[in-house]
Amino acid sequence: MNTPHVVVVMGVAGTGKTTIGPLLATRFDVPYAEADDFHPESNIVKMSAGTPLTDEDRLPWLDAIGDWAHGRSGLGGVVSCSALKRSYRDRLRAAAPGVVFVHLTGDRALIEDRMSHREGHFMPTALLDSQFATLQPLGEDEFGVAVDVSGSPEEIAEQAVTALSALAEPAP
Template identity: 80%
Template sequence: MRSPHVVVVMGVAGTGKTTIGPLLASRLGVPYAEGDDFHPEANIAKMSAGVPLGDADRWPWLDAIGAWAHERAGLGGVVSCSALKRSYRDRLLAAAPGLVFVHLTGDRELIEERMTHRQGHFFSQALLDSQFATLQALGADEPGVPVDVSGTPEEITERAAAALGELDRPST
């Protein structure tokens, strides 16, 4: 990537946002922020109890991520954030207009398998259905790229970096 974008690594739980985010940040030479760290305690308690968050729960979280992205404008950065709905991504873009999305996508069975082996994470596997039901795929008119999550974290990171590089290429 030529310019230092702020990149939001998005997708449902289990796609590898927390794994790929830091690897991509390192690859791009920019700071990483864990999106879960922006959640208020009430959100974490809800998710830990298997209760899906509503939009009212998400707005302050998205605003905090958007503020971080805005502060990084022109400097670059990578932040993980599920950004499942178009309205969530629009809110992030309103706060930080230059950001781009890397939408981690994958087969539900693969994602569910990965979730069964996760440890030390507050997200309940019971919410995976809710996340898939809520997910609105990255639109063709949105700034970003879909990246398949099959393979090793390093392979996924390389695909993401290559796809981001294509965004910076002038179209002929």
Template identity: 75%
Template sequence: MSTPDVIVVMGVAGTGKTTIGPLVAGALGVPYAEGDDFHPPANIAKMSAGIPLNDDDRGPWLDAIGAWARERAGRGGVVSSSALKRAYRDRLRAVAPGIVLLHLTGERALIEERMAERKGHFMPTALLDSQFATLEPPGADEAGVTVDVAGTPEEIAERAVAALHARDAADG
């Protein structure tokens, strides 16, 4: 990419943000930050108990991710964040206006299957319905690309990088 954007890898739980994010960051030669690491302990406890987060819970988390993205502005980076609602993405953009979204999406059955296979993650499959109910896909006015999560992680990352390059080329 010609300009070092900060990419926010977004999508519902189980789309592979934690797997695809580092692969994309590596291909772009920029650092990766795991969005889950920005959660306060109370959020992790809540999700581990199968309780969905509310907007108040997400506020400090989004602010911390936004601060990381702002710090990386002009130097590039990739960070994962579900960023399910437009309001969440607007909050991120208020702190880091140049972010570019990489929306990972796919068939619910595939995502649920992948979630069920994960080991040691605090997000239970039971919360997937709430994730899909909350999801507001990025609008045409939001900078970014959407990539389907069918295939291997390497295939998904390759499609993501190609889509980001194509977006960058189209923006001139």
């Protein structure tokens, strides 16, 4: 990648999107936006109660993230967003063509352990199964990279930067 892109740091809850996103933003010297800040209050209430969101619940959230990404087109930026389904990523790409995805992947047990130790977050570990059930990994035709989360945050960010720098621009 040699042009400023908006990088969407994606993956199931607990993979470290909120930790890795700011590290990448610092490395690329661009702004970072936290996906949780784009949720309407009704979504936070549902998730806090252990109720998975529906596709309908996610649409205003995805649109708000897409609007932010569109506003950063050509300037660059990093935003976290679970982007679990291809259709969600398609919606983000429609709003901001050229977004690139960093899919944080990892062992379910490791992710659950990390989730159980974080404080002050509304997403309970009980929703992890629904996240994995919903997850559609990046397709070969999607502009992005997958990065394993078993290392330290700094190692994960470095792997992401290396993988992104080797990523060829998609054909227009």
